[in-house]
Amino acid sequence: MVVEEAHSEAVRALLRGAECVCSVLVLVEVPRVLTRYGQRDWEPGWRRLRRSVRIVDLTRPLVERAARLPPPALRNLEALHVATALAAGPLDGLVAYDPRLLAAAQSSGLRVLHPGLAA
Numbered sequence: 001m002v003v004e005e006a007h008s009e010a011v012r013a014l015l016r017g018a019e020c021v022c023s024v025l026v027l028v029e030v031p032r033v034l035t036r037y038g039q040r041d042w043e044p045g046w047r048r049l050r051r052s053v054r055i056v057d058l059t060r061p062l063v064e065r066a067a068r069l070p071p072p073a074l075r076n077l078e079a080l081h082v083a084t085a086l087a088a089g090p091l092d093g094l095v096a097y098d099p100r101l102l103a104a105a106q107s108s109g110l111r112v113l114h115p116g117l118a119a
Contacts, residue, residue, distance in 0.1 A: 009116075011116070014113065015095070019054060020052060020054065021054045021056060021088045022053045022055055023056055023080060023081050024056065027055070029077070030049075031046065054088075058084075063080070065086065066082070066083035067079070069104060069108060071107075082101070082105050085110055086108060096112065097117070
């Protein structure tokens, strides 16, 4: 991962050897979050991570699918991430820790994974 967090080792173990898929949104979200929280020296790790994932672009059909995802309280970016996972093809699961994102993914039929947390 880009910086060490409580569940980083569990995530690395889960993803070792797996194909990782991310929405193009991570190209904005990750640098902004890291900068906002004062992380230093994150750029080399971020460049390394970017080379190891398949980035899925936002298309009009994907955005329209995200607009229709339940529940209505689902935030825009969370809806786009779930729609990306649904469009990416068969996945082993969606890795996340945000409860709203996990609930929306699960209700959309995706297997949700949160390595390092009790099920």
